[in-house]
Amino acid sequence: MKTTLCRIAGTPLTTVVDFGRQPLGNGFLEPHQFSGEYFFPMEAGFSEASMMFQLIEQPDPEKMFHDHYAFYSSTSNYMARHFKEFADQVLRSGYLVKDDPFVVELGCNDGIMLKNFAAQNLRHLGIEPSLNVAREANKHGVRTCSEFFTEQLAESIVAEHGQADAFLAANVMCHIPDITGVVRGIKKLLKPTGVVMFEDPYLGDVVAKTSYDQIYDEHVFLFSALSIRYLFGLHEMELIDVQPQTTHGGSMRYVLAHRGAYPVGDSVVRLVAGEQEQGLDRLATFESFRASVEESRTKLVSLLRDLKARGKKVAGYGATSKSTTILNYCGIGPDLIAYISDTTPIKQGKCTPGMHIPVVPYQTFKEDPPDYAVLFAWNHAEEIMAKERDFMASGGKWIVHVPEVRVL
Ligand code: JHZ
Ligand code: SAH
Numbered sequence: 001m002k003t004t005l006c007r008i009a010g011t012p013l014t015t016v017v018d019f020g021r022q023p024l025g026n027g028f029l030e031p032h033q034f035s036g037e038y039f040f041p042m043e044a045g046f047s048e049a050s051m052m053f054q055l056i057e058q059p060d061p062e063k064m065f066h067d068h069y070a071f072y073s074s075t076s077n078y079m080a081r082h083f084k085e086f087a088d089q090v091l092r093s094g095y096l097v098k099d100d101p102f103v104v105e106l107g108c109n110d111g112i113m114l115k116n117f118a119a120q121n122l123r124h125l126g127i128e129p130s131l132n133v134a135r136e137a138n139k140h141g142v143r144t145c146s147e148f149f150t151e152q153l154a155e156s157i158v159a160e161h162g163q164a165d166a167f168l169a170a171n172v173m174c175h176i177p178d179i180t181g182v183v184r185g186i187k188k189l190l191k192p193t194g195v196v197m198f199e200d201p202y203l204g205d206v207v208a209k210t211s212y213d214q215i216y217d218e219h220v221f222l223f224s225a226l227s228i229r230y231l232f233g234l235h236e237m238e239l240i241d242v243q244p245q246t247t248h249g250g251s252m253r254y255v256l257a258h259r260g261a262y263p264v265g266d267s268v269v270r271l272v273a274g275e276q277e278q279g280l281d282r283l284a285t286f287e288s289f290r291a292s293v294e295e296s297r298t299k300l301v302s303l304l305r306d307l308k309a310r311g312k313k314v315a316g317y318g319a320t321s322k323s324t325t326i327l328n329y330c331g332i333g334p335d336l337i338a339y340i341s342d343t344t345p346i347k348q349g350k351c352t353p354g355m356h357i358p359v360v361p362y363q364t365f366k367e368d369p370p371d372y373a374v375l376f377a378w379n380h381a382e383e384i385m386a387k388e389r390d391f392m393a394s395g396g397k398w399i400v401h402v403p404e405v406r407v408l
Helices: 031-036 077-092 131-139 151-161 179-189 203-209 225-233 266-278 283-309 321-330 362-367 378-387 389-393
Strands: 014-022 040-047 052-055 102-106 123-127 164-170 190-201 237-245 251-258 314-317 372-375 397-400
Touching: 014 283, 014 321, 040 283, 052 225, 077 164, 077 190, 077 378, 123 151, 151 179, 164 179, 179 190, 179 225, 179 237, 190 203, 190 237, 203 266, 203 283, 225 237, 225 251, 225 266, 237 266, 283 314, 283 321, 283 397, 372 378, 378 389
Parallel strands: 102 123, 102 164, 164 190, 314 372, 372 397
Antiparallel strands: 014 040, 040 052, 190 251, 237 251
16 A cells, blocks of 8 residues: 555655665565566655654555465574564563563464463464464464454453553564554453564665665564654653564664553663764664665675676575565666575475565575575574574575675
8 A cells, every 4th residue: 555644644655765666575476476477666754743763655455464374483593482482571571460460462373472472372363364374383282363453353352351561572563554553452352461573674784784685565563662762652641661683684672551550761861862862863864874775786786797797606594584676776686696495395396576586495505506596584693693604614605685785
């Protein structure tokens, strides 16, 4: 759906970066599907009224989240540990009532976080519209409801299960265009003493690192403490704590509650001041972001062309959703990148959205390693570097584009 108005403030949106025609970030496909492939014009906009960075147009949710969704959270061991720690934090937090607490998670995917609550026999519910990943969660004892979260769904959850002590979400709040409906739903779902804890890629990191690949169809918003405080403030809810995370290349965990339920922590005051200093409340910041994005594109394309001219073999590592933006925005196809290796079975044997680079099993990378590998899963660098010592020992080199295009 296209909008020219800010989804939160209703005031006009200003386009800050135009990424051109883009396919679905997770729209991996087979050659016979090329002719009917879906594309949309992807422009990122900013609203000074709400301080919210957002897409002008986003494909319909049903096009992106369905019964063959390609992203499985548990493909990273590091993320599995991260979500175990997140669950432990909630369990220790003191926010859960002693007697029969109830935890709801939005976008629980394959159960990577909720399985930790299920293992403790704690009452929980995962809202997960993508049926294939929800079924995976069920195998881990996680109870799911395969619907898109809305205010109405919140009402029916309350009717069936009562209100929740904790409302959790990771990498999903920033996916939902009717975020106002979500906040209204949360207000109804949450007990007076309940808390909301959610994390998403952080706008401050995206701007600081020019990690423009965090902008794709699914990410209709990139949040900051400023925009989250504004959005929830419209609904008498308060941001009480913020906790920076290293995951997904720099994320922020936001803790919110009904207004007045808990004191606002110093962390919020400090982060908001830092964001004002970084200019996350001003259009001008995103004008210079656009210049950095364009420069990053020029450098990556010229590096790949130079390697091709020198007869080097280049492959990609990790067929991430993020890479869809890079490949399509930079016009990088199979002529520059021979294949992309990925451990997710549902992506293998298909081609990348839009630029149609073959996605191959990890085995291919092991057996037929390239001279250079573009680390599209750069957010998992630590986990991947530890695993790929042989590649480096035999002379293989990594290319990264964050925070700047370079060969490691
Ligand atoms: P990864 C997805 O983004 C989509 P993506 C979504 N919109 C979002 O916000 C985040 O996730 C949470 C593979 N891999 O995590 C697995 C290897 O091959 O960066 C994945 O396909 N070998 C919901 O897609 C991809 O890389 C490995 O050793 O940008 C990583 O995808 C590892 C660790 C991963 O998310
Ligand atoms: N929390 C996991 C999964 C993120 S993927 C992690 O951090 O790894 C985002 C998930 O949100 C997808 O599985 C998608 O199906 C789900 N989702 C998308 N829109 C949603 C909505 N409106 N309500 C609930 N879940 C949604």
